[in-house]
Amino acid sequence: MNTSTFRQPLKWLTTTLLLTSIAQFSHGHGRYVLPSHTQVSGDEPQSISLTASISNDLFHPDKPLGNEAGGKVNRFLQGLFDVLESSVILPDGTRQPMQWRAFQRFSAADLTLEQSGTHRVQLRQPTTHMLTFKQANGERDRRFGPDAKAPDGATHITRRTIASTVVSYVSHNQSSAPARTGEGLELGGSSHPNDLFAGEDAHFTLTLDGKALTAPAKVLFVQSGTRHRNQREAIELETSANGAFTLPLKHAGMHWLEVEYSRDGQSDSQVDVHHHTLYVTLEVFAQ
Numbered sequence: 001m002n003t004s005t006f007r008q009p010l011k012w013l014t015t016t017l018l019l020t021s022i023a024q025f026s027h028g029h030g031r032y033v034l035p036s037h038t039q040v041s042g043d044e045p046q047s048i049s050l051t052a053s054i055s056n057d058l059f060h061p062d063k064p065l066g067n068e069a070g071g072k073v074n075r076f077l078q079g080l081f082d083v084l085e086s087s088v089i090l091p092d093g094t095r096q097p098m099q100w101r102a103f104q105r106f107s108a109a110d111l112t113l114e115q116s117g118t119h120r121v122q123l124r125q126p127t128t129h130m131l132t133f134k135q136a137n138g139e140r141d142r143r144f145g146p147d148a149k150a151p152d153g154a155t156h157i158t159r160r161t162i163a164s165t166v167v168s169y170v171s172h173n174q175s176s177a178p179a180r181t182g183e184g185l186e187l188g189g190s191s192h193p194n195d196l197f198a199g200e201d202a203h204f205t206l207t208l209d210g211k212a213l214t215a216p217a218k219v220l221f222v223q224s225g226t227r228h229r230n231q232r233e234a235i236e237l238e239t240s241a242n243g244a245f246t247l248p249l250k251h252a253g254m255h256w257l258e259v260e261y262s263r264d265g266q267s268d269s270q271v272d273v274h275h276h277t278l279y280v281t282l283e284v285f286a287q
Contacts, residue, residue: 033168045114053106057227061106071102089179091117117176123166164277182210185278206243213243217261224254252286
């Protein structure tokens, strides 16, 4: 095996994971899934199209996200795509794979909705182990894998896990309770993600692996169109200790929700800290 060929995409993947899953609201390299419609109706099955991207500017694509359908991407991006789990969870709880095709600036997929109710489209990055440290010369470095070891003389050694989920919801004919998988950070609460209106408040609750949070999480809420504003005009807040939070819905349009949550590892887990990230696309309708 040519180890130099392996290390280059691995290094790029590690950097991407750090930027998107550890940096607390750095406003860079966010991820999103953007549906052409969040609500459709009709007696016959309805089709929508979706795009997915890694981008600094919300809903203005920069890099593709996902590639099961044979698009052409460089090996660095494909290293990330190989670990992504792409699926749609139907209103009856059935999970089906999604087929994304990568283009130069985004990935695209079509979805036909046959069942009435709310569909959950997601791109999930499973838990990945990583060791971060400072080399003897003070340079920051990291290694991948649950058995990674720091070199001699290293300091500031931290064993981490990182995981993230990118989600969008689409309802056909009616809204139903969005599917919950019990995997990673998930959005719940009394508000439905497809029934949001400007001038109202949305009330959500977060869970982690199906359980209530045990400490506050950081939440970032941003309206689309950041490319054409001098300020991002983001709403930043913390949840309650059990994951509850309220979003003021000031404007109609597409919005992006990012949640960052870290928790200490158990003493016998050989992990110092677990990092979790959730990205959700939400449409807010005019009254």
